[in-house]
Structure formats: structure tokens, C-alpha cells
Amino acid sequence: MADKCWMKEVRELSYDIEDFLDEIALAADAMLIAGKVSEFRERAQEASQRRRRTRYGLCHPTSRRSSRRRCSSSSTRRPPPRFGADVDVAAADEVARWVANDDGEEERGLKVAGVVGAGGTGKTALAGEVYRRLGGQFERRAFVRAAEKTDLGRLLRDMLSQLLGRHHKHLQDHACVDTPDLVKFIRESLYHRRYLIIIDDLWSTSLWNYLRRAFPEDNNSSRIIITSQVEEIASSCCNYHSGSIFKMRHLTTDNSRKLFSRGVLGSKDGFPGHFREISADIINRCGGLPLAIVNAASLLASQLAVMDEQEPWNIYNSLASNLRRNSTTEVTGQILNMSYNNLPHYLKTCLLYLNIYPADYTILKDDLVKQWVAEGFVDVIKDQDLEEIAGNYFDELVERRMVQPVDVYYDNKVISCTVHSMVHDFIAHRSIEDNFIIVLDNSQNSIEISDKVRRLSLHFGNARYAKTPENISFSQVRTLGFFGATRCLPSVAEFKILRVLILYALGEKRGPPVVDLHIIGELHKLRYLKVSCDSRIKLPTRISRLKCLETLEIEAKVTALPSDIVHLPRLLHLRLPDETNLPDGFGKYMTTLVTLVAYLDLSGSSIENVESLVDLINLQDLHLTCCNLQSVQLLWETMNTFGFVIESLVNLKSLSLAVGFLNGTSSTDHFSSATTRMSWQMCTPPPLLQRIDLSPHVCTFSTLPNWIRELGTLCILKIAVRKLGDGDMDVLGGLSALTVLSLHVSDAPEERIIFREAGFPVLSYLKLRCSVANLAFEERAMPRLRRLVLGFRAAGIAEQQPGRTPVGMEHLLSLEVVTARIDASCANEADRMAAESALRNVVKARNLFGGIAPVVNIRWVDRQITSTEESKTVGEDQPADYPTSKNEFSGRRIIESSSLPGRSFTCHNPGMKLHERVPMTPWETVLVLSESCFSMFSGPETGFTSTPAIFIARGAILNNSLEILYNGQHINF
Template sequence: MKPLGKDDSRNLFFSTVFGSRSSCPEKLSEVSHDIVRKCGGLPLAVVTIASLLSSQLEKQERWNYINKSLGYSLMTNPNLEGMKQLLNFCYNNLPQHLKACILCLSMYQEGNIIWKDDLVNQWIAEGFIFAIEGHVKEEISRVYFDELVGRNIIQPVHINNNGEVLSCVVHHMVLNFITCKSMEENFMVAIDHSQAATRCADKVRRLSMHFGNIEDATPPTNIRLSQVRTLAFWGVLKCMSFITGFQLLKVLTLHFWGDEDSISSFDLTRISELVQLRYLKVTSNVTLKLPTKMQGLQYLETLKVDGNIDGVPSDIIHLPGLLHLSLPAKTNLPSGIVHMTSLRTLGYFDLSCNSAENLLSLAELTNLRDVQLTYSAAHSDDLKNNMQCLGSILEKLSNLKSITLAQPGSSYANTLHVDSATNMRISVAGWSILSSPPALLQRIELLPCVCVFSSIPNWIGKHGNLRILKIGIREITSNDVDVLGGLPALTVLSLYVHTKPIEMIIFDKEGFSILKYFKFRCSVAWMKFEAGAMPNLQKLRLGFDVHRADQHDTIPVRIEHLSGVEEIYAKIRVTSTADDLCRRFAESALTNAVTMHQGSPSVNIWCVDWIFDGKDDNIAKKREVEHRILQQQPHIVKEGSNEKSAFLQKNLGEGAHKSVGSRDNSP
């Protein structure tokens, strides 16, 4: 990469440390310019050293020490060796508690997406995390992950709309340094198939093997497998025979796949002999046969299986230390899960195939903090009955912080982007009777096209800690707006309304004071933002129909009152009968409205062929005619055609940002 110029280097440094160039204190100005100069224009060097300094803003003597310690190697020789010296300097100046966490990253290869939950639980299983009074280990581990993000040691990939980083990658130069440092300190040995013959220290505690599609690769012969405590493997199924030699593993991560000639299943029975195991994650494209007996794994804390399984061992309910259980959809848990009282996270619990007994047993698992639900059969009796009972069960889960209902067949990654229309409905009557919802609940995400409430349930307004809400309702009233606006912690709201509103939806300066993300889907976006509304809103997502333009405004009125909005994303449904004039009118109405905004937010407009199935709108037609109000008739925009071919981006005003092809990251 071509080195940055002086101004660009300084801007990058100051924005990383202080947020902006003008925010640099006078006392740090001179030393800052000197440090930037020593980075030789290398972006990674600038960001790395800036991230180190960002936690020491009040310690001028520390800045002077770091400046003197840097030397001039990057100025005179801005190459890999100079960068390695800088990374080594930054590593040596890290807090001790982060060093082991960083060295664990050498388990992964360049380009691997690393999920936060995986790292958090691996670090705990390794013994790197110690509880602090008032905080469980998972909370401490998550803070460490966020600290690595803040120091730019890892780079975010998936970020939810609440700003939380869910996954990351490691820059190839940083990963190369970490891998070398890890080998140097005999912390972890990471090899690929070309290094299988490499001679390593015989006492290897942690081993990572990336064998790709090589079918005859094996671990280095001089390694004493019984000494290995952590094993990570990526490769084909045929290379898995060596796994039985590792007897004292605490952490085991397996990513393997079958080829065209291999068998379609793999037996994991021998894993039941790994009596020290604390963390187990298995990902595969073949059917997995779990051990018939797992009760011997008394220390197991995390079990994650991403792949088809042919059943769950009945004695899994007797694992006393199991905290995190993640199994694929279509998994029928054994009876007796009432005994799994240590569980904190459970996913996916399939409402279509688990018995009513299992569902009722969830009420006894009062340590549950995160429950991920799904359904694999849309019209099963179990699904209907379980949804009816779910509300009363939630009342008893006093520690619950998150509950989600995921689309069948969706992975954790792509549930971030699921947003498809469907004709299916699941009754939510059982949820409507909630009287005392869990006080700690922070996140509720249901499938808004499937789970449709008549209006915002009263119990929603009792959630003082609720941060993320995704919900579908049949109709919206001013009372619903008041209930939602009264949630003091709400930062992310996705609201799907299935009938056209009979009156304009008005958002005033009351409520929604910290809302950062607002998604609104309805056949008609008949709403108005008054001055002072949603003062902290950053992202606005809209979805509406262009062919419903017979009565109301095309787009929300007074978008310019959303003073902090940075990004506006609209999906406009255009039917096959819509003409070009109608489509252009929809675009023009939105672009003209945003042009009035002083902040010049970026705008993406997509024409699509779906928003909702539209059936619910027919219910409202008679009621709407009776309720017509005597106002000047505004215009309504029709929704677009093919999403792939009709992307319409508008760059509004000078300084507006372009975001071509950005994905809809809505919850």
C-alpha cells in the first residue's frame, strides 16, 4: 500500500485518539506530530500506535516515553520488519490480561471470521478470565473483546444496530506477528498442511491445524498429543483419525467437511472420553453422531454444534457445568431438561418438535439469560401449543436478557439480515397475557411477518431495560407510539405494521430520546417527525408501497427534523402494474425531502417486489373509508420491482455520502 501523506496520517491519528484533529490538547500537540512522523505513513502503524495512546490521554509523560521508544525505523525503512518492531512494542505495553487473549487469535488463519461468542467462551475455558465481584466471567470476557476492538487489534465484521461488534477478523500483518509471538513463547503452535513435517517442541499446549483439502495430512510426529490442552482443526473428514490421541483436551474446535467420496456421517463417540473438556464446538457438512453417553464430561461448559445431528444423548441433562448449549434446528431435546439448571444460553430451541414438557421445563431454568427460538415445521401442533404457553414461561425467567425467534434454517450470521415476506402466521395470544415480564430483559426480536400482535402489548411498556425491539403489529395508534417512546433504554426499534394507518403517525419531541436506529415497514409511510423528535437517531430504514398512493403522503413528513440522522435507507415496493412515472415520483418525493436536511445524510433507495403479503391491508379498507379525514390529499408512492436490478441511489447535495449496495443490517 502506498504510504499516506502527512495530512492524511495526522487526520487518521487524531481521529483514532481524540475523535477529531481539533480535539487534541495543546500539551500533546507537539509529541503527537512527532509520533505520527515516526509511523512513516503506514496506516496500520498509525492506527496501532494511536490505539495504544488512546487509553492514556492524561499521561503526558507516558506519551513522551512512547515517542522516545519508537525510534525512526519506520521512517527510514517502512517495511515488514519495521512494522514488526512497532507491533512488538505495542504488545509489550499491553495490559497483562489482554496478552493471552491476543495470542489465542493465532488459532485462526488470515480471513477467518471470528465470532465474539466463540472467543469469549474459549478464553473462559482456557482459564484466562477471572470473575470480579458483581460481574460473571462472560461479562468480563466480553469487555476484553471490546477492548481489543477499541485498540484496533481486531477489526469488526458484523455489527448489530446497537453498535455491538459480533464478529471480527485480524489484519494479516497483525496475525503474522501474533502467530510468530505465540510460537516464540510456546503458547500455541499453528500449522498448515505444508508445515506438518515441521519439528516443534514436544510439549505443545495448544495446537491449531489448517489442513484444507489435503487428505493425508497429520500432526507433527514429535508432538506428544497427551500434552495438548487446546486443539483447533480445519480440514477434511479423512484427516480426523488422529483425534483419539488427544486425551487431556480442555478446548476442542473442529471444522471438517466430507468430499464427494466420503461417508455422509461422522461418529463423535470418542469425544466422551475427553473428561477434562470444557469447550466443544463442531462445524461440519456431514451428519454428526454425538456420543450416546456424555455424562462423563463433568467440566463441559460450552457445547456448540453447527451441522445436522442424528439425536441428542439422553444424559446431556446431567452435565452439571453446562452453561451454553447451541444445537441446530429440528433438534428434539431429551426429556428431563428441567435438570439443566446451570444453563445460561440456549439455542436453538425448536418450538415445532420439542414437547410441551420440555417447553414447560424452561420455566425452571432460572439462570437462562439468552434464549434463541426457531421452528422447523410451520404448521405443527407442537408449534401452536408451545407458542400459547411461552408467555407464562417467560414470566418465570427472572434473569432473562435476550429472547429471539429466528427464521427456520437461518444461521446466526444471516439472522442479522433476514427480512422476507411470508403468508404464514403464528399465534401470539400466549404472549399477550404477560403481566410481569423479566425485569432484566434487554432484547426482544420476533419474526414480524410471522408473529403479529394486534397492537403493542401493554407489557412491553414495563421494560425499563429494553434496548432492542423487533415486533410486528396489525395496526398502530398514537397510544402505541406513546408506549414505545416511553421505553427509557430503547436504542433499536424495528416496527412492522400490517395495515394502513387510519391517521397520521406523529413522532414529537417526547420519548425516543436515545433511539439510534428506527426501521418502519408499512404499506403506507404516513408519518410526521416534529421538531426535536428522536434527537439521537442515526439510521432510518423505511419500507412502503407505491401502489397505495390513493390517500396519504408518499414519504414521512419533516425528515429534516431528525437532526442527527446519518443514513436513510428505503425499500419501495413497485408492482408489475406500476409505470415509470409512479416510480420516479416515489424517488423524487424522498430525495426532495432529504435535500432539506442540513446534515446531508446518505440515502439508498431500492425498488423491490415485496414488503408484506398485503392481505392484512384488505381488512382495513372499509374502516379506512369511514375514517377519512378532511385534509388536502397528499401523494402516496408505490413500491418497486426487482431488488437486484432496480437499485436507485441518490447522492443528495454536496458532501453527501455514497453507500452503493449497502446491506440492510436491520434486526
């Protein structure tokens, strides 16, 4: 207790000194300064004497040096734990069989399963493993977390965003929607589709009863998996069907040993010599609980680098004395407490900071890194960037299993995380003890609050009338987090010394149409500002007064972008929303920028404005959203200039060009066919480039650019070419650092695309889109490839095998998942069977030779989709936005004529065959028919040009009737 009091005392002293220095910087007063300095000296002396009396040391110096060494170098760090590493394989297989079983009419209906078990037994890991294995077989899928005090609106938005991918952008034109509308949108997006939904850590049957309204019951073999710590809740969700309830079992001794060994040594191999007895007893004391085992393993692993022969026994004795065979919660809690106490001080601070986010949040690494730097948590190390050090802090928290990875890119970089509910409860308790962060929700107005609140986080969720308690003084709050409705926002004018401001605000139909944030301009000490809001916001007109601002991220529509934004002297990171143009010539003023994520009107921007990017000499990360094609000639000039600009940015590490949305519509609709021939030339590319991500609708090269071969540090490449030239694959295979490759080839290759033995030594993810899958994989090719994603046409495959199907996939010995999206247009049944057989042969071949067979997910579509594929979220190949049903409307008799308000259409060929379906909004679908079956006239009422064979429909043709959704009205014929 004495050590905690001393640390708290020193922390408060340091805060007071920093606040005072800020105060005198604004108005110096000699008498005030002298008095305060005397006070601080006296407090420091008292703290020092108290420390000597308690003979307390911060941490073992060897341990600190070890931790610092790990944080300063990521090259020796073990890969992050992967989804499925902690799971009982037999249990995952059992649930996977339940998901895949669709034999019989009853099994083809919507089914709900409940996975039940105490905290720390591996429910989330099991659900995640099933999701990873089988998610690609479903047209729509989502994995959401429902904490004990979950925000229903945010949960629904998260689900909708995962289900619709980029199409979720359309909801920006319908902002401030209430939860009933979100339920409706989700239901419409799942209508007539096969879907997989996982709801993790459910705590309430009432929440389930509300959520179930969003899930249509059909015969598409859709599945929902619920995990819960409460058996009654899990049973209720699946209507007490015993065959759909899966109870978590504690791990067997053998599986516990493997998990512990993997956590300590990075492999399943047993412990050598004197470690064997220690590990066996620790494993036994963990009682088969995955969370306890992995945290005990990480505790031991964190000390291995500096251990002498005696130290393993010291750790063992500490574990043995603290771990007793108590309940699940107590055993795991004891290990968490020991793991926390073993952390170096800077990791303790960073871990406690996660309490600023609600329990079920998915937190971006990039956000945490910038926030930790702004807070001053990062210790300076010579010749190292502060954000690089902070990134290593994050990686070590992952390695120590204090946070759980959510999105892991295929170069093993964790880019988002969540906090296990038990860990979150632990850090919430410690935060209150240390007065580190005060968290308030709508039910905690009576919580005991320190007289000095340094960090405040308001978790108001869907509450409409929540407010901050009046007994809180804002004068010393340096960090404010807000998660709730816009009407509940506190007045930030009262937070005079605020350094970090995080606003996640949800608009309401009855709330203000514009959220006025102009008062932020008075927060002169602000270093970090992030605003995420589905209402329009008003920024300060004189934002340049924020002289200390280093990070500005706006994820909301703005009434106007302040023109003086270019005069923020310390701005390092700038993120702006679509359709927000930067001022002309911004580059020559914003030379401090390291990150720029912004909108660029390719054909509307002046050449001078594009050229101004050259002045961003410190830029490392450039992500441009390209919209609004108007002039092809200007586009050509812009792209040529752009190549010159990129060549000049010598510090650039990441380059991305994406297709944005214009007035709620994907800008691919505004790009002409000429766009796909655009490219640029460079003599010498930036030497530090690690990532290139180019949308095919912005840039498609005629062949692979020559400058690609010079990028020895390139890790991620997403590129489109019209055709592959001789030797292009050898060039790509020679990129020694390449871990992710996404390649779109427009023209069918004349020769086989061969992946040779010596190429792609570290590639772990390959996506290849080409009209013909004329591929060959040599023995020992791509030894680390884990995921293969293919897109090709099936037509003619049966007649031209093997020249049109992949061969040699059995040589990919590390392959875990194969996902294929196959164009079925003009293909007969023989073509379909030949295509599927070629892909599934890899499973047969692997089983034949005793290897572990990869999961094969095959999706049939009516055409190849390329417009938005390259912008999918990280890590996984997301489910298609298009249905795979086999022409479910074929053969139906459609009414021969009818009319819509102000418009009419006529069916020229009843009984036509559905050619394809393209989503336009979450509740509308455009049906494009293989023959000219309908005529729609153009006009301002429809917003469409005159295009035969297109009409807006919900997709419901039942009992010889057609249901149309037109301007929000359902019309039945």
C-alpha cells in the same frame, strides 16, 4: 530475551502443575504426589531466583491498574472504531464513482477494479467504506477475505452464504459439495442479477482465475473489487485497464492528524498544549500509514488515564527511538511490537490465542469469550461474571486496534472481528517463540516443534490427505483447533487432557457420510466443544460422562441426540441445530443453563415440555427456532404457556423466536395465516431484558403489548403488530436505552406515525415496514439515528401525497444511510417518481443547509417481503433476495404448450407480465405470474400441490425459448 524465557518457564510450570492436579484427581498415589510436589517447588524456586537476577517486572503497576479498571467497566470505553474511520475519503469517493458509473453500454457490463497498496495502507478500510455506502443498491453482495494461504472451499461457502442469506440453508440437503459445485451455485445465484463482490487481500492470480468462473458477465452493471498488495495481481484481475486500477496513497498530513487525534481523543480536535508537539512528530514518523497511525494512537490513548506530565514525553521518546523512516512493513511492525509489549499480560494471552484461527477468518466475539473462560485466561474480579470480564477483554483489544471489527451492531457492540494480515503474522511469530500455539498446515510437516505442545491448530483447508506429523506428542495438548476436510480429522482419543476442542470440518463427496465423534465421550476434562460440519455427525451415546463440559455448540445435523445430554452437571451454554428435539422435560434437569439456542416444534411439543422451560432459573439468553406447524389449536395453547414461561425467567436478557427450516424448506411455508395473529400476554416481563427479536411468522401482536413500557433496559426490539394503537409510538420513544428498532405493521395506519422531538434519544437504527409510509419526523427527532430502513407500497402515492410519503427526514441530522424497499405492484410511473422523489429530497435538503447528505438506496420489488427480513445478519440491512428488474420477461411470447417428465402445463395467455420472482433454491426460481398463465398438476413427482400460475424455471427466456430446470435436468423449449 531473559524476560521471555522467564515467562515461558513460568507458563510451562503452571501448565504442568494443573495437568498433575487433574491426574491425581483420577488416581491418587502418595509417593507420586510427594515427588511431583518436590519437583514443582524446586522449579518455582529456580524461576523466582532467575527473576530476581534479571530484575524483571511483569508490567508497570499503574498501567495494569488502568487496564483492569477499563476491563471492569465498559461504560467509560470509547465506541469501537467504525468502518471508514481509517479511510482516505477522497480515495473512497473515487472508487465509489467508478462503482456507480453505468452510463453507456460498456459501463453496464461486469467491471473489475483492482485496489493495490502495501500492507497497512488502508485497502480493506477503503473497500469496506465503498461496500457500506453502495452495497444496498445491489441485489446480491458479498465481502470475502482471501489470505495468502486461503481455504478455497471455505471462501466459496462464505461468499454463497452472504449472497443468499437464509436461503443458504438449502445447501444442507446437498452437503459435501466440492468447489466446482459451489462455483456453479454462486453463478446460478447471480444469474440475471446486479451484484457487488469484494475480494480482499488477494495473493494469487490462479485463485482469481478460478473464482472468476462464478461471476456471470451480463449487462446489469455488476461490479467486483479486488484488493492486493501485489500490483501485478490487481492489474491482471482487471485486464490491465488503467482506469480500473487504484493505487493507495499515503494519508496527507492533515488527514493523518485527524486520524491520530480521533484515535487518541475520540474526536478530530487538535491536541492541547504540550501534546501538540509530541503528536506532530509521532504522526510524521508514521509516514501517512493508516495502520501505523491508529496503532500509535491506541498506544498513546491506553496511557492517558494514568499519565503524569512527564509520561507523555517518555512514550514519545520510546516511539521516537523505535520508529525510523524505514519501509512500510518495518514502521508498522515496530509500532505493533511496541503496542503488544504495552499490553497487560491477560490481553497478550488473549491476543496470541487468535492465532488458533486461520488468517482470513471472521471470528465471533461470543466464541472467543467462551474459549478464553474455558482456557482459564480470565482473572477473577469480585462480583463480576467471568464472561463479562472476558467480553471486556475483547472490547479492549478492539479499542487498542489490535483486532478489526467486522460486524458492529447499532448499539456499538462488536460481535465479530478479523485480524489484519500484518497483526496475524506478528502474533503467529510470537506464538511460536512462546510455545503458546503450534499451527500446522499441509506444507509444514517439517516445522520445529517443542517437546511439549500445549495448543495445536491444524489448518488443512481443502487438502485431502493432510495428516498430523508423527513427531508430535498429544499427551499434553490442552486445546485443539481443526479446520479442514473430515477425512483428515486426527483421532481425538489421543488427546487425553483436552479442555477445548474446536472442529470446523468440511465433508466431501468421497468422504464418510457420517463423521463419528463418539470418542469425544472419553475426554473427561473437556470444557468447551464446538463442532461445525456439513456432514452428519455421530455424538457420544453417553455424553453425560463429560462432567466438566460448560459449552456445547453443534452446527451440524446429528444422527441422534444423546438422551443423557440433560445430565451434564456443569453445562452453561447449549446450541443445537434445527430439527433436533430436546428430550421431554429437559428443563427440570438442565437448571445450570445460561444460554439455550435450540429447535422447538411449536405445535408438536407437549405443553409439559414447554412448561419445563420455567425451571431454567439461570437462563439469560433464549433463542428458539420454531418449525413444523401442524395444529393451530395446539399452537394457541403453546403460545399462551410460553408467555407464562417467559414471565418466570427473571434473569433473562435476550429472547429470540425465529422461523427455521424443515427438510430444507423455510417453515414460513408451513405456517398458516392464523400464525400471524399469535401472541402472548405477560403481567410482568423479565426486568433485565435487553433484546427481543420476534419473527412476524411466529408472533404478531394485535397492538403493542402493555408490558413493553416496563423494559427500561431494552436495547434491541424487533416486533410485529397488526396495527399501532394510540400512544404506541410514544411508548417506544420513551424506552431510554433503545438503540435498535425493527417494527412491522400489518394494517395501514389511519393517522400519521409521528416521531417526536423528545422520543428515541439513543436510537441509531430504525427499520419500519408498513403498507403506507405515512411518517413524519419532527425537528430534533431521533438525534442519533444513523440508518433508516423503510418498506412500503408505491401504488397511489402520486394522487395522495403528502399523506403516503415520509416528511421531515431532513431533521434526522445524524442520518448516514436510507434504504427503501418499495412495492411496485399496481404502481404507475407517476407513483414511482413520487416515491423516489420523497426519499431523495432529504439529500437536497441536507445539501441546501450545508450538512452531510445521507446515502439513499432504493430497491423496487413486486411485493413487500416480510417472511425472512427480520432474521438478517447484524448491523446492515442486507440486500434483498428478490430481483428489482422491471418485468424483464414482459411482452415475450412464450410457447403455448409443452410437457415435463410426467407432468404438463399449458400457456393460457401468451405474452403475460411477470408479477414476481421468489427464490426456492440457489439454482431454481419460482415465477409467479400475474394471470393464470400455466397449470401444474399435483403429484408425488413434483412435490407441489395443485397451484395455477407456478412453475420452476431458471429464469432464462431467450430467442422465444424457455429453459426449465426440472429434477436437475435442463430442458429447453
